[in-house]
Amino acid sequence: MERHEIEAFLTLAEELHFRRTSERLGLAQGRVSQTIKKLEHRLGVPLFERTSRHVALTPAGRQLREDLIPVRRQLQRAVDRAVAMGRGITGVLRVGYSSPMVAEILLKAAGTFRTRYPDCEVEIQEVQLSDPFGPIRTGQVHLQVSEHPVNEPDLVLGPHVLSQRRVLMVPAGHPLARRAAVSLEDLAESTLLPVAGAVPRHWLDHHYPRQTPRGRSIPHGQASSYWTELLNLVGVGQGVSPACEDAERYYSRPDIAWVPFSDAPPVEYGFLWPRAGETARIRAFVDTVHEMEHVERVQKI
Incomplete structure (x- = not known):
């Protein structure tokens, strides 16, 4: 036949x-x-x-x-x-992520990708927020999904992957913990705990602003290099910090409350890769994730 x-x-x-x-x-x-x-x-x-x-x-x-x-x-x-x-879709493709929600998407896509391209192995690994672009610039990863904004001349911002409602992590005994929602103006009454490290200023200003929309000063406290450090600081009452809504599924603990913002933009995640390092492997993996997202959206309709 x-x-x-x-x-x-x-x-x-x-x-x-x-x-x-x-x-x-x-x-x-x-x-x-x-x-x-x-x-x-x-x-x-x-x-x-x-x-x-x-x-x-x-x-x-x-x-x-x-x-x-x-x-x-x-x-x-x-x-x-x-x-x-x-097409050159062989070898190893190392893909980085900065949040467990993104990791779920990438791991599912990796399974489909390996079936389609059995001569190309996919390795999924975490990228620390304290050095969001270091691994991709040194070649430790070839492709990654990270929080926006990304405004780096040597990196290409690829397709959108995930959007999450922004919430505020506050100590369980904090007055804001009893609220149904908080606003960006409420940050002026709290100590904001940022991340430390090789983090671009435009990214910090977006996620950890120094002023509210009305121009009120937002006090900053101790910066953390790792997410677990940040959770511990919030848990013991040192301050508050923004996060995405689904993070509570992974990091829920009794000393922290997760309160949604009423007026903050969502946390957006997207692909990025080196401007000089785009390959057939990268394009094929990005396409695989995009196709899977489309199928899942159709199935939910």
């Missing part, structure tokens, strides 16, 4: 409808019917029962379907592997 015959037969076996099969294959309906008839003639057995309103597999057709499904998968893997090698 030729590959176009396998595709025509298996697609019709799934759809059991000639018009839908022709639409999926991008062929004329008559062409699909002719292909199936020629296949049945060569095999000497009917594969489908046909009426004006009904298409069904015969016992021989059902058996052929079960036998051909693994054949199609093997053919597709062979084609994908040849295409991947031709």
Whole structure:
């Protein structure tokens, strides 16, 4: 059997409808019917029962379907592997992340990516907020997903990946912990705990501002190099710090309350990679994540 015959037969076996099969294959309906008839003639057995309103597999057709499904998968893997090698999608792709929510997305995508491109291994690793761009500039990672804003001339800001509502972590006994929501103006009445390290000023100003929208001064406290340090400082009452909403799923603890902002922009995450380091591996992985996100959005509708 030729590959176009396998595709025509298996697609019709799934759809059991000639018009839908022709639409999926991008062929004329008559062409699909002719292909199936020629296949049945060569095999000497009917594969489908046909009426004006009904298409069904015969016992021989059902058996052929079960036998051909693994054949199609093997053919597709062979084609994908040849295409991947031709495009340079081989070797190792190291992908960094800065939050556990992003890690979930990347790990799922890595599984799909490995199936599509078996000659390319994907390694997922964490990037510390205290040095958000160091690993990608030194080649420790080739691609990463990080919080916006990113305004670095040597880095390309790729597609958006995730958006999260911004919340404020406050000590459990703090007056704001009893509120249903807080505003950016409330930061003037608290001590804001930022992150430390090789963090760009524009990024710090966005997430840890020095002034409220009305121009009131926001006091800053001790900076932290690691997320666990920041949690401990908030927990013992040293101050407050912004976070994204789903972070509570991973870092919930009794001494910290998570209060949503009523007026702050969401926390946005997106891909980035070195301007001089874009590769076929990077493009293929970014496309894989984008496709998976699209499928998940459609499934939720």
